[in-house]
Amino acid sequence: MRKKPxxxxxxxxxxxxxxxxxYLQKLGNGxxxxxQKSNYAGYFLKWLETEHLQPEETRYNDLLSFIDYCKLEVDALSGVEGNSKRHINSKLRSIRNFYEYLKQFNPAIINPATNLNLKGIGQKLPSNIIDFKELENLYQSFESTTNREKRNKIILGILVYQGVTTEELHQLEPSHLKLKEGKIVVPGNRRRNSRTLELKPIQILELHEYLTEIRPTILKEITAPRPARKPTKINHPKIENQLFVSINGSxxxxxxxxxxxxxxxxxxxEILHPKQIRASVITYWLxxxxxxxxxxMAGHKYVSSTERYQLNNLDSLQSKLEKLHPLNGAKSDY
Known part of the structure; x- marks a missing residue:
């Protein structure tokens, strides 16, 4: 891939x-x-050179000048002028990381990007919210005859009742199920916190069947000759630790x-993807x-992430109020 100038x-x-x-690799960054972080740190170091500044000399006011530079810069490839606030904040985060790296060698160095963020970035609101009753109806009417369909219905149940992400589905292991307690442990990661959630009674029965019968059968059949295309190499230790596996061994x-x-x-x-289900579930929980x-329950690290979903409830409330407003012809109960 050709680098931007x-x-x-x-x-x-x-x-x-x-x-x-x-340093970033040791921290577990992908x-x-x-x-991206090295590109942004290099971009900053390149700017410091033009300003005849050393990283250890750079202060808060210098960072403000850097932000102004980012706002005025014209992309050499696209011709678009100025970085967005979100883009500049990404650069500032990378600069903070770079100074944290420098502190290993010089603990006295000042990190000029500490707590420096551009405000006023609007977050995209969850949309296409599905009523929770519709999600429950979907789960109850989902056909589950074959092992594949039974596995899929269990996955759907975890999406609907526990509101997990697809990333978390991949991380789930059999040991995360506490069927005697009627609970499931959803592991955390860099973006979300771990949590322990209640399972519905119907889920407990289905998960027990899945663990004792369906999943062992799927794992056994993965190695059997099949006409469908399979991965060239099956990572048996990996899939044996996963709660959910592909029928073809992926x-x-x-x-x-x-x-x-x-x-x-x-x-x-109307139901298009797992993110839509999760957004609908969180809106219902609120x-x-x-x-x-x-x-x-949602595993959000910051309460602001949860507050975004409150707007869906406010819109619903506003719609009800408008229907009951006297000017809209609703009868009063006085």
Whole structure:
């Protein structure tokens, strides 16, 4: 992939970025994140050179000048002028990470990007919210005859009743099920907190059958000759630790979810993807639990993430108020 001109650096900057990348890797950052953060840190170091500044000399006011520079810059490839606030904040986060890396060698160095963020970035609100009764009807009417369909219905149940993400579905292991207690442990990651959630009685019965009969059969059949295309190499230790596995032995259940949602859309064309189900579930939870409870149930690290979903309830309330307003012809009960 061809680098943008602003991310092409001299040997001195590249040398600094090499050890920064190793630092990020040790922190557990993925390849794409490391590439982006090193590009943004290099972009900042390149700007420091033009301003004849050293990183250890840079202060808060210098960062304000850097932000102004980002706002005025014209993209050499697209010709678009100015970075968005979101883009600038990403650069500032990378700069903070770079100074945290520098502190390993110079603990006295000041991080000028600490607590520096551009405000006023609007977050996209959850949309296409489905009424929870419709989700329950979908779950109850979902056909489950074959092992594949039974597995898919259990996945659908966890989406509807526990509101998990697809990433969390991949992380679930058999040990996360506490069927005697009627609970499931959803593991955390860098973006979400772990939590322990209640299972519905019908889920407990289905999950017991899945663990004792369906899943062992699927794992056994994975190695049997099949006409369908299979991964060239099956990672048996990996899939044996996963709660949900592809019928064809893939570690990734993305295709399984894709086929599952094609079946779902035949039952309810309005339900398009797992994110929509999760948004609908969180919106429903907010009608029945307080904000902090829902924050925990959803695994949100920040309460602001949960507050976004309150707007869906406000819109619903506003619609009801408009119907009852005297000017809209509603009769009064006085």
């Amino acid at each position: 602003e991310y092409i650096f001299n040997k001195e900057i590249e040398s600094k970025l090499t050890s920064f990348k190793i 390849a794409n994140t490391i590439r 570690e990734n259940i993305k295709n399984s979810l894709l086929h599952m949602f094609k079946a779902i859309q035949k039952l309810n064309p 009608k029945n639990h307080n904000l902090r409870q829902v924050q925990y």
